[in-house]
Amino acid sequence: xxxxxxGVDVGGTTVKIGLFHADGQVLDKWEIVTRKxxxxxxxxxxxxxxxxxxxxxxxxxxAQVAGIGIGVPGPVKADGTILKAVNxxxxxxxxxxxxxxxxxLKVKAGNDANxxxxxxxxxGGGRGNNxxxxxxxxxxxxxxxxxxxxxxxxxxxxxxxLGHMHVEDNEIDFCNCGKQGCLExxxxxxxxxxxxxxxxxxxxxxxxxxxxxxxxKTIFDAVKENDELAMEVAEKFGKxxxxxxxxxxxxxxxxxxVIGGGVSKAGDILIDYIKKHYVKRAFPACQDAKFSxxxxxxxxxxxxxxxxxx
Numbered sequence: 001x002x003x004x005x006x007g008v009d010v011g012g013t014t015v016k017i018g019l020f021h022a023d024g025q026v027l028d029k030w031e032i033v034t035r036k037x038x039x040x041x042x043x044x045x046x047x048x049x050x051x052x053x054x055x056x057x058x059x060x061x062x063a064q065v066a067g068i069g070i071g072v073p074g075p076v077k078a079d080g081t082i083l084k085a086v087n088x089x090x091x092x093x094x095x096x097x098x099x100x101x102x103x104x105l106k107v108k109a110g111n112d113a114n115x116x117x118x119x120x121x122x123x124g125g126g127r128g129n130n131x132x133x134x135x136x137x138x139x140x141x142x143x144x145x146x147x148x149x150x151x152x153x154x155x156x157x158x159x160x161x162l163g164h165m166h167v168e169d170n171e172i173d174f175c176n177c178g179k180q181g182c183l184e185x186x187x188x189x190x191x192x193x194x195x196x197x198x199x200x201x202x203x204x205x206x207x208x209x210x211x212x213x214x215x216x217k218t219i220f221d222a223v224k225e226n227d228e229l230a231m232e233v234a235e236k237f238g239k240x241x242x243x244x245x246x247x248x249x250x251x252x253x254x255x256x257x258v259i260g261g262g263v264s265k266a267g268d269i270l271i272d273y274i275k276k277h278y279v280k281r282a283f284p285a286c287q288d289a290k291f292s293x294x295x296x297x298x299x300x301x302x303x304x305x306x307x308x309x310x
Contacts, residue, residue: 004060005309006051006105008070009112009301010034012087015047018302019054022066022310024123028054029302039089048102067106069305070095071115075157080109083156108309112301114151114160116294117144119304120258124295129255133248134294135162135241137216137263140176141184141191147252151308163188165244186240189216189263196233205229220266234273242277249278249286260294267293 002022009016011034018029032050035042051068055061072095074085080096095109110118117126117134126132130149136142143162145152152159163184164177171181173194185191196209196219207229208222222230245257257278264270271291279287296303 003066004064005066005306006068007302007304007306007309008047008051008068009115009305010043010047010070010072010085010088011112011301012036012073015043015050016298016302017047017050017054018299018306019058019060020303020306024303024306028058029299030054034088036087036089039091040085043088043090044095044099044102048099051103051105062104065105067108067309068099068103069115069308069310070099070107070109071112071301071305071308072109073112075161076109076111076153077155077157078153080107081157082109106309110151110305110308111144111153111157111160113142114144114153115304115308116142116260116296116300117146117160117258117304118151118307119296119300119302120260120294121146121149122307123303124300125258125260125292126256129290131253131255132258133160133162133245133252133254133256134258134260135245136261136294137187137241137259138189138261141182141188142261143248145248145252145254152252162244162248165247167240167244183240183244187237187244187263189261192216192219192233192237192263195236196230199229199233199236203229216263217265220263220269223266223269234269238273239277242274242279243281245274246278246281246283246286249289250283253286254289256290256292258292258294260297260300264293 007018014031019027075083096107099107120126132146134144141163143160145160168181175182
């Protein structure tokens with residue numbers, strides 16, 4: 001058998017793990033529970049045990065494994081040191097060296113959003129492009145920036161934290177990061193709901209959003225039905241995100257933006273709202289950047305982690 005590698009994506013509820021051929025073909029994928037008790041001390045040993053079991057089951061020797069890539073929800077420095085992963089209970093330690101000791105295999109670690117961007121570049125919506133910005137619109141706003149095929153991590157592993165770009169001077173609520181006016185407060189799934197609720201309070205305009213649940217899905221479903229108030233919310237959302245991406249493009253000049261996360265399920269209509277504001281504000285040389293929807297869904301992290309070690 002040719003060399004194989006392992007991709008690991010550590011989430012707050014489950015750890016996703018994939019076994020890959022070097023060409024990106026999935027041999028197997030599975031999940032284990034993320035045990036966060038006692039400041040997450042069981043997470044890496046559980047991962048190591050699960051990988052050992054799978055290799056034994058597949059009759060793969062460690063000599064055949066190129067290594068393990070792992071994406072974690074927090075800033076990761078170039079040497080594998082994680083600075084903090086609040087939702088796992090982790091503080092500062094070196095993820096790479098610890099998992100290497102547990103498995104006897106080479107390990108490469110990265111921030112989960114950066115790793116997902118690498119996965120989309122390799123086998124997803126960004127295939128064929130070496131300069132890419134990915135933005136994931138979920139509970140928060142994650143980002144990953146790739147230049148010439150390499151993830152931009154920065155000094156503290158915080159490169160690509162697009163969700164914490166400042167986009168609104170008049171915001172009085174605080175973001176989870178402790179600042180005010182972050183992109184995450186406007187363009188995440190929770191952010192677009194905030195925009196909708198503010199719009200509903202500010203006007204008596206009729207809208208289907210006045211009845212039933214308000215979510216990113218119901219907002220964009222209403223947009224598709226030409227609901228005027230929902231379209232105004234989408235316009236505001238598009239302006240915040242399109243402007244932020246235009247600013248990011250001035251730094252890295254990407255070939256393509258890949259839009260992922262739960263909000264991206266709204267489809268092409270989402271891109272329409274983002275792109276028109278992007279084009280209006282982008283530096284002329286960057287205006288022709290392509291936009292695409294992410295293709296790998298929840299598997300982007302395991303693909304990117306595998307690519308990280310390759």
